[in-house]
Amino acid sequence: MTTSQQPDTPRPLIQLRDLSKEFAGGTRAVDRVTLDIAPGGVFGIVGHSGAGKSTLLRLINLLETPTSGTVTVNGQELTALGSRQLRAARRDIGMIFQQFNLFRSRTVLGNVAYPLRQAGTPRAQARDRAHEALRFVGLADQARRYPEQLSGGQRQRVGIARALATQPPVLLCDEATSALDPQTTGEVLALLRRVNDELGVTIVLITHEMEVVRALCDRMAVLDAGRIVETGPVREVFAAPQHPTTRAFVRSAVQASPLLDLLPAALRKHGVDEAVAASVLAEVSA
Ligand SMILES: Nc1ncnc2c1ncn2[C@@H]1O[C@H](COP(=O)(O)OP(=O)(O)OP(=O)(O)O)[C@@H](O)[C@H]1O
Ligand SMILES: [Mg+2]
Known part of the structure; x- marks a missing residue:
């Protein structure tokens, strides 16, 4: 008998099903999110401020209790556990924070x-x-x-x-580099890369910086007003963003690219006509 999964697609390490979080006062911070995260990769979730990124991340280890929906990590449905079992299950989920939260x-x-x-x-x-x-x-x-x-x-x-x-097999990162300068950010991202490569820890990170996603992630999702509006391999999303929010993020990353700073000189060096150079620049930075 065949199963519904392909032999080369491992069982997701994290499964979110129809997950919602509504805060008192009626804010729906996370809105019916369904998402599978495979083991072994680095998964990035981007979104603007207030999109619900931190809430979504905190739902994965149930630091935030969902209003509805289920969370399954490593085959164990966390939303079905009592508080004692949940405390034990949380040991399988490491977490780091923007402000470090050290004693x-x-x-x-x-x-x-x-x-x-x-x-x-x-x-x-x-x-x-x-x-x-x-x-x-x-x-x-x-x-x-x-x-x-x-x-x-x-x-x-x-x-x-x-x-x-x-x-733990999973590490959740909430804007882990947002309080750091660019060089220190690079060092921390390199360390997270080693955590994934050498220890095999699956990483889920949330960020508002596409550069972080590009530097570190294999797959990504875009969160907008509590909903996942796009998901896929990072390369594909960067190459052909579908949703307007994704396009805006990709554009911001392209504009921040050092390549773009080098382009005018390169065009001049190769004798490209001024008018053509201007229109090339306008196109790549649009
Ligand atoms: N404890 C809370 N009580 C009430 N509303 C909340 C609470 N936490 C978050 N919210 C609201 O839920 C929405 C999503 O917040 P969240 O912190 O998850 O966003 P975020 O994407 O992490 O934003 P940022 O990039 O600024 O960190 C916001 O409208 C926020 O005001
Ligand atoms: Mg946040």
Whole structure:
């Protein structure tokens, strides 16, 4: 007997079905979202401010309780679990935040060991695992310092080490680089790339920056007023955006591209006629 799935399409790691979140006061932040996220990739969700990105991400680990719909992660329907089982299931879902959310009163090591201790890991083992996670993010020598003594990029790397300490198969990233300068953003994105490549962790990230999606993601979805208006492989979406919101995002990324800054000189160098050069530039930056 054949199954409905192709043999080469693995079962989705995250399945959202008809998921909605309405806040008191009537704001429908997430509106009937149905989405499958395959294991092993980096999935980006873009949208303007207020589109519902953070709410959608927080619905994946049920930090936000849905008004309706279901969330299934790793074959387990989270929306069907009691609070105790849910706490255990959440250990399989790491999360990092724009503002890092580290404990100021704990050392770097203490921050990273925290989720392990919460999960009942014995102290010595928790320390070992935390040291290991800090080595992975390149902060082995900062273990005894406090978050305030670190730069923003280092703090986010501590956040990543903490999120990975319990070895979850999934990492959720809420605007993880939005508080960082461009160079530090590049370093954190490179680290997330290693988290995906070397540890095989599936990453779901939300952002309002298409550059982040282009740098890191394999597949993406566009969220507009709580709804998914477009989804597909990043390359295809960039090459042929369908929805007006997607087109605006793609245009913003093209305009931010350093290539565009180099184009006028390149056209001049190759002796392209001024009028033709102007119309080429107008077309690619439209
Ligand atoms: N706890 C809450 N109570 C009431 N309304 C909320 C709550 N959280 C979010 N909202 C509303 O839900 C909508 C979506 O918010 P959300 O924070 O998910 O958007 P976002 O896409 O993450 O925006 P940003 O890019 O600014 O972070 C907004 O209209 C917001 O005001
Ligand atoms: Mg947000």
